[in-house]
Amino acid sequence: MTNAPSPFVRAALDAAAGIPATGIAWLDAARRENLDSFAADGLPEGRSEAWKYTPLRALAQRALALADRGAAGALAVDATRIALPGVDGDRVVFVDGTYRADLSTATTAGVTLLPLAGALAQNPEPLRFALANRYRHGAADAFAHLNAALAVDGLVLRVDDGVEIARPVHVVHVSSGGQADTAWHVRLLLDIGKAASVDVVEHYVTLGDAAQLGTVVTDISVREHGRLGLVVLQDASTATTLVRRTHARLDADATATVHVLELGGALVRHELQADVNGDRARFDSRGVFALSGRQHIDTQLEVRHQARDTASEALWRGIADGRSRGVFRGAIVVAEGADGTDASLSNKNLLLSGQAEIDTKPELEIYADEVKAAHGATIGQLDERSLFYLRSRGIPLSQARSLLTLAFCRAALESLPNEALREHLGDLLVANLPTGPAAD
Amino acid sequence: MNESENMTREVAAPVRDNAEVEAALNRRYEAGFVTDIESTSLPPGLSEDTVRQLSAIKGEPEWMTEWRLAAYRHWLTMPEPDWAKLDIAPIDYQSVSYYSAPKDGPKSLDEVDPKLLETYEKLGVPLHERAKLAGVAVDAVFDSVSVGTTFRKELAEAGVIFCSMSEAIREHGDLVRQYLGSVVPVGDNYFAALNSAVFSDGSFVFIPKGTRCPMELSTYFRINAINTGQFERTLIVAEDDSYVSYLEGCTAPMRDENQLHAAVVELVALERAQIKYSTVQNWYPGDENGVGGIYNFVTKRGDCRGADSKISWTQVETGSAITWKYPSCVLRGDRSVGEFYSVALTHHRQQADTGTKMIHIGKGTKSKIVAKGISAGRSSNSYRGLVKIEKGADGARNYTQCDSLLIGKQCGAHTFPYMEVKNPGAIVEHEATTSKISDDQLFYCLSRGIGEEDAVSMIVDGFCKQVFRELPMEFAVEAKKLLEVSLEGAVG
Numbered sequence: 001m002t003n004a005p006s007p008f009v010r011a012a013l014d015a016a017a018g019i020p021a022t023g024i025a026w027l028d029a030a031r032r033e034n035l036d037s038f039a040a041d042g043l044p045e046g047r048s049e050a051w052k053y054t055p056l057r058a059l060a061q062r063a064l065a066l067a068d069r070g071a072a073g074a075l076a077v078d079a080t081r082i083a084l085p086g087v088d089g090d091r092v093v094f095v096d097g098t099y100r101a102d103l104s105t106a107t108t109a110g111v112t113l114l115p116l117a118g119a120l121a122q123n124p125e126p127l128r129f130a131l132a133n134r135y136r137h138g139a140a141d142a143f144a145h146l147n148a149a150l151a152v153d154g155l156v157l158r159v160d161d162g163v164e165i166a167r168p169v170h171v172v173h174v175s176s177g178g179q180a181d182t183a184w185h186v187r188l189l190l191d192i193g194k195a196a197s198v199d200v201v202e203h204y205v206t207l208g209d210a211a212q213l214g215t216v217v218t219d220i221s222v223r224e225h226g227r228l229g230l231v232v233l234q235d236a237s238t239a240t241t242l243v244r245r246t247h248a249r250l251d252a253d254a255t256a257t258v259h260v261l262e263l264g265g266a267l268v269r270h271e272l273q274a275d276v277n278g279d280r281a282r283f284d285s286r287g288v289f290a291l292s293g294r295q296h297i298d299t300q301l302e303v304r305h306q307a308r309d310t311a312s313e314a315l316w317r318g319i320a321d322g323r324s325r326g327v328f329r330g331a332i333v334v335a336e337g338a339d340g341t342d343a344s345l346s347n348k349n350l351l352l353s354g355q356a357e358i359d360t361k362p363e364l365e366i367y368a369d370e371v372k373a374a375h376g377a378t379i380g381q382l383d384e385r386s387l388f389y390l391r392s393r394g395i396p397l398s399q400a401r402s403l404l405t406l407a408f409c410r411a412a413l414e415s416l417p418n419e420a421l422r423e424h425l426g427d428l429l430v431a432n433l434p435t436g437p438a439a440d
Numbered sequence: 441m442n443e444s445e446n447m448t449r450e451v452a453a454p455v456r457d458n459a460e461v462e463a464a465l466n467r468r469y470e471a472g473f474v475t476d477i478e479s480t481s482l483p484p485g486l487s488e489d490t491v492r493q494l495s496a497i498k499g500e501p502e503w504m505t506e507w508r509l510a511a512y513r514h515w516l517t518m519p520e521p522d523w524a525k526l527d528i529a530p531i532d533y534q535s536v537s538y539y540s541a542p543k544d545g546p547k548s549l550d551e552v553d554p555k556l557l558e559t560y561e562k563l564g565v566p567l568h569e570r571a572k573l574a575g576v577a578v579d580a581v582f583d584s585v586s587v588g589t590t591f592r593k594e595l596a597e598a599g600v601i602f603c604s605m606s607e608a609i610r611e612h613g614d615l616v617r618q619y620l621g622s623v624v625p626v627g628d629n630y631f632a633a634l635n636s637a638v639f640s641d642g643s644f645v646f647i648p649k650g651t652r653c654p655m656e657l658s659t660y661f662r663i664n665a666i667n668t669g670q671f672e673r674t675l676i677v678a679e680d681d682s683y684v685s686y687l688e689g690c691t692a693p694m695r696d697e698n699q700l701h702a703a704v705v706e707l708v709a710l711e712r713a714q715i716k717y718s719t720v721q722n723w724y725p726g727d728e729n730g731v732g733g734i735y736n737f738v739t740k741r742g743d744c745r746g747a748d749s750k751i752s753w754t755q756v757e758t759g760s761a762i763t764w765k766y767p768s769c770v771l772r773g774d775r776s777v778g779e780f781y782s783v784a785l786t787h788h789r790q791q792a793d794t795g796t797k798m799i800h801i802g803k804g805t806k807s808k809i810v811a812k813g814i815s816a817g818r819s820s821n822s823y824r825g826l827v828k829i830e831k832g833a834d835g836a837r838n839y840t841q842c843d844s845l846l847i848g849k850q851c852g853a854h855t856f857p858y859m860e861v862k863n864p865g866a867i868v869e870h871e872a873t874t875s876k877i878s879d880d881q882l883f884y885c886l887s888r889g890i891g892e893e894d895a896v897s898m899i900v901d902g903f904c905k906q907v908f909r910e911l912p913m914e915f916a917v918e919a920k921k922l923l924e925v926s927l928e929g930a931v932g
Contacts, residue, residue: 364855369846369876380867
């Protein structure tokens with residue numbers, strides 16, 4: 001597409017040259033194909049509809065080397081830095097994309113937690129469907145191509161049929177922040193068996209200040225009557241660039257509920273996609289971003305209803321202060337024949353600064369007629385009357401503002417059943433909330 | 441259709457029912473006839489020479505020819521847009537004739553070819569005596585040229601200029617030069633550039649300061665000749681404290697080829713001026729298998745240049761095989777107001793990608809969008825809209841409501857609203873719903889002895905009410921009828 005590959009693309013090609021072959025023919029071929037696609041298409045540009053509000057010109061000029069796996073494997077990580085209240089199950093830790101067996105545990109019966117390399121060594125065939133996936137959207141899929149070509153580490157999580165796991169599994173992505181202009185890539189595969197149930201907490205933290213890029217591609221499959229609760233807590237440093245894609249497939253009667261809290265990051269893109277393939281399956285998503293400074297966060301939600309009597313609900317809240325930019329796209333697609341679908345989406349945003357921007361695009365694509373589908377989106381400010389009410393009861397303006405802002409965001413987290421975790425996320429949110437315009 | 445009606449009247453009572461059924465079955469696109477009239481056309485093809493020839497036929501001044509050529513050269517450099525949710529067969533721009541006019545050209549209304557008058561009579565457009573009764577001033581555009589404008593004297597007394605664009609270029613060159621292309625620049629988009637190069641006629645309206653236009657103005661567009669495109673250009677300028685309400689209607693014969701229509705409409709509202717623009721678009725939609733029909737690529741934009749000005753778009757879109765149309769408002773003046781009310785109905789294989797853009801630039805600007813989409817058959821109906829609040833638009837407000845109604849299992853209804861906000865003092869709200877006609881609603885009507893088709897048309901009418909309310913009365917009646925005809929055969 002472009003004449004000369006950008007420094008970003010050149011560096012990625014160099015990085016790929018240093019990755020040894022796995023010896024699994026289809027996997028090596030898939031990596032090569034993905035790399036070729038990435039090299040051919042480059043990063044998406046302004047004309048790409050999917051990347052319209054997230055320019056990558058600055059990123060394209062950065063030559064990022066792969067993060068040093070030796071250093072990542074040896075880095076001391078303080079356990080208290082990654083611990084989360086209410087999250088006491090098995091833990092899997094990646095540091096700069098490198099699996100850390102010494103920090104990870106796998107003790108629960110009925111759950112298989114394997115590093116990607118280990119799972120491939122045991123039996124690569126079950127992973128073939130996900131790992132040999134072809135992404136067909138050209139440059140819009142650039143990071144999926146990149147991740148497929150360069151992610152040598154990852155996690156395979158399997159929950160056996162009928163097993164219900166009470167204690168949430170904690171998946172931690174630590175960015176060392178140690179060496180500037182480095183990148184790491186992780187691939188996650190979650191396979192929730194029939195009538196199985198599990199909660200997973202995906203957690204992003206940064207230790208140092210150096211600017212890094214992380215990409216994570218997660219493939220989720222929830223089988224008949226299975227249940228997944230996924231919580232994503234993104235608390236990376238404001239120097240971090242994160243590009244994540246979470247793709248879930250739901251079989252009949254399966255449910256998945258996703259809660260996302262985006263706090264940190266310089267440039268963050270999250271593509272959350274659900275194929276609701278089985279009858280009566282349900283996919284709910286809720287999320288909050290609270291931005292300040294020069295942060296840029298882009299959430300792309302797409303829920304595709306492909307079967308009868310499926311349901312989805314999406315509730316997203318955004319706050320932008322300083323010079324930040326919040327982007328949200330929420331698409332509901334109801335395929336032909338997906339009668340009985342009940343889908344709704346709500347996206348509300350607070351714009352707190354004259355230098356900040358919010359771009360939102362709720363979409364409906366409906367090809368069936370026995371359907372209830374609705375979406376609503378707003379961009380505005382705190383309600384003046386509510387502020388007045390609080391002030392008339394003696395609450396100072398700044399406090400009234402933070403109370404209302406918090407209430408605005410919390411709607412998205414309220415439905416999280418894990419109480420300790422919910423409280424913790426609420427506290428993190430309070431600590432991160434922009435203060436808004438100074439008190440009168 | 442007329443024939444069937446006559447038949448109905450003539451036959452005896454007992455067989456009347458059959459005849460009515462027959463009439464209903466035969467009822468299709470009522471405006472689909474062809475007028476057999478001699479016309480002069482440019483041969484198909486598009487080049488700088490075509491543009492020059494066209495300009496020469498119209499006796500245009502040098503600046504106009506150059507303006508067209510600049511647009512043509514720019515058009516050559518542009519790619520065809522592909523972002524709309526439309527499946528468009530490739531268009532061969534060289535196979536279109538860019539000019540076709542009834543042979544003896546436009547004259548005063550009294551001398552217009554009776555065949556032409558008949559055509560407009562048939563379409564229900566009052567060009568002659570009836571015009572006086574209807575009280576609406578009409579500019580009739582037949583293929584590429586305006587064939588007559590009514591009520592000229594009355595309008596002139598009020599100081600209002602209402603004439604064809606060709607005449608305006610000749611008679612009011614300075615005004616046209618000042619405003620033409622100032623809202624939709626020649627290179628704005630692919631189809632606007634094409635239109636700028638080859639537009640053949642259209643209407644020009646100028647309402648001077650402090651004038652309230654004494655009657656509704658209306659332009660009726662008719663494509664008749666085969667293999668021609670229609671590229672009209674409308675420019676409405678409302679000076680300070682003026683008001684005008686403008687209506688637009690369109691039809692074309694039924695043909696198996698797709699015909700191209702690429703219009704540009706520019707509205708300029710100065711201080712405290714108000715423009716109300718209503719469209720009933722009924723171009724030939726093609727048959728039930730998607731053969732034929734008009735490709736309708738239209739750029740409509742209003743510029744609220746003055747403070748406290750207001751531009752209101754109302755559209756009822758039932759025709760065209762493909763509709764690509766986004767009437768927009770640039771809210772530049774402080775406290776200016778933009779409105780968009782739309783009903784878009786698609787049936788059979790029709791495709792529509794339509795909506796609006798509201799660009800808030802001035803302080804305290806307000807906009808309201810009410811869009812209703814109805815899809816039936818195997819059609820695809822998309823709402824695509826942009827609400828953009830620029831940094832300086834303190835206190836801007838927008839409210840958008842999009843509702844879709846699905847009739848049948850094979851159609852699609854889509855909503856793509858874009859909201860871009862850069863001012864923390866603005867409030868933007870969007871709501872959309874998609875539903876079908878509920879069985880409860882139908883059952884209620886049926887149990888009261890209302891037939892299924894009538895019930896559907898009542899429910900659809902209720903669904904569209906918010907928009908129809910905005911239409912001038914005669915148009916509202918026409919729009920309602922049009923929906924009924926367009927929906928025929930959609931249920932059962």
